[in-house]
Amino acid sequence: MERIKLTIDGNPVEVEAGTTILEAAQKIGVHIPTLCYHPELRLEGACRICVVEVEGMRNLVASCVYPVANNMVVKTNSEAVRRARRTIVELLIANHPQDCLVCSRHGECELQDLSRQLGIRKVRFSGEKRDLALDESSYSVVRDPNKCILCGRCVRVCAETQSVSAIGMANRGSDSIVTTPFNLGLAEGPCVGCGQCINVCPVAALREKDDTERVWEALQDSKTHVVVQVAPAVRAALGEEFGLRAGSLVTGKLVTALRKLGFDQVFDTQFAADLTIMEEGHEFISRLQKRENLPLITSCSPGWVSYCERFYPDMLPHVSTCKSPQQMFGALAKTYYAQKAGINPAHIFSVSIMPCTAKKTEAARAEMQASGYRDVDAVITTRELANMIREAGIDFANLSEGEFDLPMGMSTGAGTIFGITGGVMEAALRTVAEMLDGQELPEVEFQQVRGFAGVREATVRIAGQDVRVAIANGLAQANRLLERIKAGEAEYHFIEIMGCPGGCIGGGGQPLSKDPDIRMKRATALYRQDMLKKVRKSHENPAVQELYRSFLGEPNGEKAHQLLHTHYHARSRY
Amino acid sequence: MEDRKCTGCNCQQGQDPRFEELAKVIEEYRDMEGALIMVLHKAQDIFGYLPEDVQKFVAQGLNLPLSEVYGVTTFYSYFSLKPRGKYRIAVCLGTACYVRGAAEIVSAIEKHLNIKVNDTSSDGRFTLEVSRCIGACGLAPVMTVNEDVYGRLTPDKIPEILNRYE
Numbered sequence: 082m083e084r085i086k087l088t089i090d091g092n093p094v095e096v097e098a099g100t101t102i103l104e105a106a107q108k109i110g111v112h113i114p115t116l117c118y119h120p121e122l123r124l125e126g127a128c129r130i131c132v133v134e135v136e137g138m139r140n141l142v143a144s145c146v147y148p149v150a151n152n153m154v155v156k157t158n159s160e161a162v163r164r165a166r167r168t169i170v171e172l173l174i175a176n177h178p179q180d181c182l183v184c185s186r187h188g189e190c191e192l193q194d195l196s197r198q199l200g201i202r203k204v205r206f207s208g209e210k211r212d213l214a215l216d217e218s219s220y221s222v223v224r225d226p227n228k229c230i231l232c233g234r235c236v237r238v239c240a241e242t243q244s245v246s247a248i249g250m251a252n253r254g255s256d257s258i259v260t261t262p263f264n265l266g267l268a269e270g271p272c273v274g275c276g277q278c279i280n281v282c283p284v285a286a287l288r289e290k291d292d293t294e295r296v297w298e299a300l301q302d303s304k305t306h307v308v309v310q311v312a313p314a315v316r317a318a319l320g321e322e323f324g325l326r327a328g329s330l331v332t333g334k335l336v337t338a339l340r341k342l343g344f345d346q347v348f349d350t351q352f353a354a355d356l357t358i359m360e361e362g363h364e365f366i367s368r369l370q371k372r373e374n375l376p377l378i379t380s381c382s383p384g385w386v387s388y389c390e391r392f393y394p395d396m397l398p399h400v401s402t403c404k405s406p407q408q409m410f411g412a413l414a415k416t417y418y419a420q421k422a423g424i425n426p427a428h429i430f431s432v433s434i435m436p437c438t439a440k441k442t443e444a445a446r447a448e449m450q451a452s453g454y455r456d457v458d459a460v461i462t463t464r465e466l467a468n469m470i471r472e473a474g475i476d477f478a479n480l481s482e483g484e485f486d487l488p489m490g491m492s493t494g495a496g497t498i499f500g501i502t503g504g505v506m507e508a509a510l511r512t513v514a515e516m517l518d519g520q521e522l523p524e525v526e527f528q529q530v531r532g533f534a535g536v537r538e539a540t541v542r543i544a545g546q547d548v549r550v551a552i553a554n555g556l557a558q559a560n561r562l563l564e565r566i567k568a569g570e571a572e573y574h575f576i577e578i579m580g581c582p583g584g585c586i587g588g589g590g591q592p593l594s595k596d597p598d599i600r601m602k603r604a605t606a607l608y609r610q611d612m613l614k615k616v617r618k619s620h621e622n623p624a625v626q627e628l629y630r631s632f633l634g635e636p637n638g639e640k641a642h643q644l645l646h647t648h649y650h651a652r653s654r655y
Numbered sequence: 656m657e658d659r660k661c662t663g664c665n666c667q668q669g670q671d672p673r674f675e676e677l678a679k680v681i682e683e684y685r686d687m688e689g690a691l692i693m694v695l696h697k698a699q700d701i702f703g704y705l706p707e708d709v710q711k712f713v714a715q716g717l718n719l720p721l722s723e724v725y726g727v728t729t730f731y732s733y734f735s736l737k738p739r740g741k742y743r744i745a746v747c748l749g750t751a752c753y754v755r756g757a758a759e760i761v762s763a764i765e766k767h768l769n770i771k772v773n774d775t776s777s778d779g780r781f782t783l784e785v786s787r788c789i790g791a792c793g794l795a796p797v798m799t800v801n802e803d804v805y806g807r808l809t810p811d812k813i814p815e816i817l818n819r820y821e
């Protein structure tokens with residue numbers, strides 16, 4: 082690779098040819114503000130907030146797209162640059178509803194940050210504020226086009242990372258907006274509710290549907306028995322909201338916080354994850370033995386399930402009939418738990434804390450009422466839980482360590498790693514291998530399925546046969562994998578697909594983060610938790626064993642089918 | 656033609672022979688560069704405008720996201736998402752026309768036809784649009800009705816001019 086030498090703000094820099102000025106500046110710690118730029122997305126060069134002066138060039142250039150050249154002399158902070166930047170930000174502010182005090186992004190907003198960073202104290206322009214309707218059609222994501230600053234990051238993540246393209250730019254000039262086709266709303270299109278667009282939006286134009294009010298109401302009603310389940314990925318990320326280091330594992334504090342908020346029983350989705358492995362493991366073994374409907378594809382990611390229903394309806398017979406852990410838990414909370422605790426299920430309000438916005442839509446699906454009631458009454462994201470903890474005045478960082486309630490709070494290390502791409506596969510292999518081999522695994526960890534590559538594959542030797550597995554994370558990667566299978570270029574027995582990059586730890590309901598290694602840090606926390614667990618295989622979870630003994634009967638048996646399995650529907654994209 | 660089968664929407668594709676024509680157009684252009692724009696042009700010729708079900712049909716036929724199709728049809732003013740009238744009125748809003756009262760001409764037409772800019776009158780006769788300078792500044796303010804040009808307009812002349820069109 083050719084090396085290029087240039088000067089940025091008087092400092093010599095040497096980088097590879099093809100590097101942008103922005104990247105070169107980052108390398109030496111010079112911070113250039115950006116807006117439409119996102120490190121994981123295609124370059125657009127549209128907002129021009131990142132302009133710099135290049136000696137010998139008449140116009141300022143957008144540093145996020147402009148490549149370096151030998152002997153280039155760059156100034157990132159000249160008078161002309163500062164003036165241009167300020168103008169852009171002032172124009173954005175002039176057209177923006179400035180209701181920061183009551184805005185969901187207050188304190189976490191890139192427009193606020195820019196304004197503060199550039200020291201903007203007054204706006205020279207008077208802009209036209211738009212008064213467009215909110216899109217509240219989706220159970221997962223709310224769009225507020227009035228707050229949109231047209232950076233296009235959501236459009237790109239939805240198309241490039243997720244291959245969904247539910248939203249796009251429409252109109253031109255000052256009428257430009259980001260919207261759904263014909264303004265029909267997210268629910269009328271192919272949107273899968275993954276929330277990746279929320280995670281990249283610099284402002285409050287995209288946010289999760291806020292369900293905290295319904296949870297507060299239930300908590301405050303003394304006649305309602307409120308149970309809560311927490312997904313694995315939440316404990317590896319919630320700490321970030323309270324100033325703890327990224328990758329901090331806050332399981333114990335999380336339990337204590339939930340008790341303080343007033344939840345009657347604090348349970349763990351990981352219990353249901355172990356249960357999922359029992360059901361899905363048996364389903365896999367049965368399909369493998371009958372050579373029927375292979376590959377089996379996992380079904381715990383509702384973003385993926387929605388995507389499959391809309392984009393790959395012909396693959397639906399391959400998708401496991403197992404409900405996701407959230408919904409298995411919900412069905413049991415109002416049956417098994419209600420019976421055991423002697424509580425009328427009509428008085429139970431079941432809440433789940435999820436790293437995921439698609440879970441809100443999943444819980445609202447008409448078929449998710451196996452208990453005779455809505456199985457999961459409210460789903461709130463990691464971010465929404467953080468808001469509730471803040472509102473309740475709880476000093477999270479200094480909480481003592483609590484323990485989950487029994488029996489549905491007991492879980493294994495296999496349940497823990499469900500939150501990471503490859504984790505469901507690994508958890509399933511731990512159980513399937515032991516069941517088929519009939520002897521204890523010499524090594525619990527399946528390193529060959531770990532990692533963050535978009536698509537990964539491995540061959541695992543089980544009971545004298547080669548089991549070929551594949552893993553995809555992010556829907557564009559799932560798309561890539563499925564296209565290869567359809568073209569006959571690859572064949573597998575078992576596939577894990579998670580809708581979000583990195584799996585649930587990178588879900589659309591997780592704390593916003595600019596840390597490029599954030600997914601890795603959260604994953605490391607969960608792998609550490611797995612190692613710390615005494616029991617690391619789902620089939621050895623004593624509470625799950627007891628559940629089968631006293632309530633469900635056999636895995637994949639009649640009762641299990643009625644409560645824990647579901648079916649899917651091909652859906653129109655529009 | 657796997658991906659063009661009916662998805663259960665309530666479009667008219669089943670009954671309307673124009674969709675067959677459009678399907679042929681899509682077939683002809685699908686692998687060419689810039690197919691989308693060319694197909695949309697033809698579609699507008701066939702249907703007169705680009706309603707929702709036509710755009711969905713194009714998206715499905717070319718295997719493109721509807722958001723992309725909608726982005727294109729709303730970007731170019733040539734494409735119309737609403738039915739257009741038999742006569743297209745375009746009032747010039749170039750600088751010369753503007754200073755000579757083009758805005759009042761627009762209001763007069765809006766009032767006379769009881770529509771807003773970019774709408775079509777309920778009898779389907781007129782669509783009102785505004786345009787950039789058409790180069791007839793000497794006659795400002797100016798409007799065109801299909802191919803006919805009218806200059807030195809005043810609001811009171813509007814009813815009489817429009818009444819000439821059946």
Ligand code: SF4
Nearest residue numbers: 180181184190284285
């Ligand atoms: S999006 Fe940001 S700038 Fe806009 S109102 Fe909210 S906090 Fe303020």
Ligand code: SF4
Nearest residue numbers: 239272273275276278
């Ligand atoms: S939630 Fe996911 S699918 Fe829906 S618009 Fe956002 S990124 Fe696209």
Ligand code: SF4
Nearest residue numbers: 229230232233235282
């Ligand atoms: S909704 Fe957010 S991410 Fe999308 S263009 Fe607007 S500001 Fe950017």
Ligand code: FES
Nearest residue numbers: 126128129131145
């Ligand atoms: S950040 Fe470079 S143009 Fe937007």
